[in-house]
Amino acid sequence: MSAIPDSRRKAEHKLATRKTLAAAIAEHPFLKDVSPDHLPVLADNAMRVQFEPGAFIFRERDPANRFYLIESGQVALESRSGDEPALLIQTIGPGDVLGWSWLFPPYYWHFDARAIESTAAIFFYGTRLREQCEEDHDLGYELMTRVTSVVIQRLQAARKQLFEIRH
Secondary structure (H helix, E strand, O other): OOOOOHHHHHHHHHHHHHHHHHHHHHHOHHHOOOOOOOHHHHHHOEEEEEEOOOOEEEOOOOEOOEEEEEEEOOEEEEEOOOOOOOEEEEEEOOOOEEOOHHHOOOOEOOOEEEEOOOEEEEEEEHHHHHHHHHHOHHHHHHHHHHHHHHHHHHHHHHHHHHHHHHO
16 A cells, blocks of 8 residues: 655645635625536635734724625624724624725725634735736626625714714
8 A cells, every 4th residue: 555645635625725715705694696607616715814902903094905704703894993992883794795995996905903702704805816816707796786785884983983982
């Protein structure tokens, strides 16, 4: 019986990891029922990440070049004004998507995102996906439609917070 070459073992592990990641992407509510043709592209532009409590995932006005599918944990979306304390806009968690600014010019974050508790997520390279959306308009339409609904939901959450502050 011959030993399996190390390069083959690594390739098999990479393929298994990619299949597991593709399955997690397909099962996440944000991408539920996405075209099976798009799953390999999404998986090729993704990886799993972990954030500890208090860690900033991104900061307002920084370049937006990624987004995340939250698998576990809680993330606070906050807005800051000068030296004022941060204003909580919304708390998101498992099943939510984090980040939409990667898809819309000028590609800068509009809020801070901070892990409230240990958070596991799937990270996507937004810049590369944007380029692939230009090449595959079906993928672009699919992501644009889904991300637009997130933008609307975030705006409604901000509006609700403003209303509560005034009353």
